[in-house]
Structures are given as C-alpha cells and as structure tokens.
Amino acid sequence: MPGTAPQQTELDGVDGGVGLTALLVAAARAIETHRHDSLAQDVYAEHFVRAAPACTSWPVRIEQVPDKDDNPLWGRFARYFGLRTRVLDDFLLQAVGASARQVVLLGAGLDTRAFRLDWPADLVVFEIDRAGVLAFKQQVLTGLSAAPRVKRVPVPVDLRADWVTALTTVGFDPAVPSVWLAEGLLFYLPGPAETYLIDTVDRLTTAGSSLAFEAKLEKNLLAYRDSTIYTATREQIGIDLLRLFDAGPRPDSAGHLRARGWSTSMHTPFDFTHQHGRGPVPEPNDALEGNRWVFAHKPRP
Secondary structure (H helix, E strand, O other): OOOHHHHHHHHOOEEEOOHHHHHHHHHHHHHHHOOOOOOOOOOOHHHHHHHOOOOOOOOOOOHHHOOOHHHHHHHHHHHHHHHHHHHHHHHHHHHHHHOOOEEEOOOOOOOHHHHHHOOOOOEEEEEOHHHHHHHHHHHHHHOOOOOOOOEEEEEEEOOOOOOHHHHOOOOOOOOOEEEEOOOOOOHHHHHHHHHHHHHHHHHHHOOOOEEEEEEEEOOOOHHHHOHHHHHHHHHHHHHOHHOOOOOOOOOHHHHHHHHOOEEEEEEEEHHHHHHHHHOOOOOOOOOOOEEEEEEEEEOOO
C-alpha cells in the first residue's frame, strides 16, 4: 500500500538482530532515567521503546518489574547500561572541554547525546549507523518535536560499507580535533573489521583527539552462556547476545593504539561502580567480568 513502505523500512532497522539491542539499551536508559538515584538522564529513551512493536511490553521504570532490582536483566544489566552511559557522557564532555570540536558516534543506534548534553555551541555531532536505525530514531524524535542542542549530522551508512567517504562528504574535517565513541559496538564485529576501524580512526584524527570503546577480554564467550545476565536476556526478551557477538579472536586494539603513539587507559565497569557508589558489582559466573572500557588520547607533539 502506498505510504506504508517508509515506516516499515524505519522499523526494519531496530526490530531484529543487532538493531534490537539498541532498544534494549534504550529501555535500560529509560529505567535509569526514572531512578531516584539516576546516574544518567535520557528523557527520549522510553519513547523509542514504546514506538517499536518488538518491545512495547518492556518496562521503562524499575517499578514495572515484579522483582525489581533482583531481576538480572532489568535490574543488574540495565544498571550496567546506565553506568556506561554516565561514564561515556563524562568522557565526551571532558574531551570537548579540552579541544575536540567534532564528535563521531560509531554505530550510534538510539543515542540522543546531541539532544540531551550541554555542548559547546560550535560543536558538530556526527551519528553513523544504518539508514533504518537513524530513520526510526528521527521518526520518534520528530514526533516529540525534539531539537538537538548542537549541529547534528546523521550519516546513514553501514560500517561495513565506505563510511569514511560518507562521513567526510557531510563535513567531517580530519584536521580538527575530534572525539570518537564506539559504545557497545566492537564485539559484534569480526576481529579484522575492528582492526580496520581502529586504524581508520587513527588515520582520521589529528593530535588532541580522543576515542572511547568497549571491549571484551574473554577467550571463550560461551563459558558465560549460563550466566544470569545472558540467560535472563534470552528468556525474557528473546535476545541471544552470544549469537550476535562475533566468536572469533579479538585484537588488542588498546595495544595497537599505544603502538601508534596514543595514550590509553583500561577500566572494568566495577571501577566506576566504586567511583559513583552504585552500579553492578562482581558476582559468580559473571558475564560482565571480561568487559573493559578503554579511553585513548592522541597527544599533541
């Protein structure tokens, strides 16, 4: 029927596969937003959840979960995503406070940082993701009459395609300091694709630029298949994360950057739980045990 195809294309971006994980993170951010001790605020997150047919029954407040914080998915795992959001918010704001005037969100998903953070007026935020994901996000934000706080440039391209040309064509300038974010992205990519992405970021950045990404150090992801987090995610919302993660060996991207002159630091999520006084703590058979958040800076001469 005329008029129905565009909306179906928009929903195709988030209602299956890796795209569905963007809605999982949005639901977690919504739950975090409504907590009395919230670490991060994203007032748009619950609207994404309610707009996608695949997750209209998912909770957006912890009070909607029968076992509340004892629920491994909507309690502990959602709190992990809330903590990650806060830590990466802080990293981005510190980077632009120092020198960066371009933000590049790799695999941006349903990220709304262009709409909710206090940015310098001369900043540009580039959001790279598949066309269907960005179209769905725009559909929801337009319905809310949401306006970005800075210049926001969606870049509708698959990271498996020529995203460099797409990015530079819409105004990204490699000569201007930039900050890059790969949030919950790299472990879905084959190892060589991760290495290519890291090499490309290095090539496209000048001194004074920064990068943050999430890595997993497990040698065998299946060792955690029966962990409470992965089990709850499979059973409660039908997302088998281990089938979506790439099972091949992971490159040492932090070491690769150091070899190219970057300074790096690597942290466990639990480091920030201690810093902020809330968030997940280690538990037996912990699917979060191998997660690392890496922060890299390309120093000036």
